[in-house]
Amino acid sequence: MSAAIGSLCLSASAFAQVDAEExxxxxxxxxxxxxxxxxxxxxxxxxAARFKTENLGTDEAIKHMTSGGKVKLTDGTEEDHKIIDSKDPQVLNAVAKWMLDR
Incomplete structure (x- = not known):
């Protein structure tokens, strides 16, 4: 009985939908x-097209969103890429999938 109750008491975040666009x-x-x-x-x-062509997946997208490395801008200059403000794997996966589904 306690195992059944325990499985029903999972955190709300386990069931929450992540609004990746938000x-x-x-x-x-x-x-x-x-x-x-x-x-x-x-x-x-x-x-998304580059990731598909180079056979990269969500793990690589997450690495890019969380590493803050240098990126080349469309005007040719470089700057540090902003780091996404989340460490939650569910959030990071949702955002990466959303981006790569464009």
Whole structure:
């Protein structure tokens, strides 16, 4: 009986849907990335195409979102990529999948 109750008492976050687009906006990713147009950075469409061509997946996208390495901007300059403000694997996976599904 206690095992059944324990399984029902999982945290709410285990069942919560992650609004990846909202996380994207909250982290100001939209300031540099648009769904189809290049801004300071490439469009999500271009990023997704590159990831598919190079056989990269969500793990690589998460690495990029969390590492803060240098990125080349559309004007040719470089800057540090902003780090997403989450360490939650569910959130990071949702955002990566959302981006790569563009």
């Amino acid at each position: 996380v994207f906006k909250e982290n100001d990713c939209h300031k540099c990335h648009h769904a189809t147009k290049a801004k300071k950075g490439p469009s999500l469409e271009k990023i």
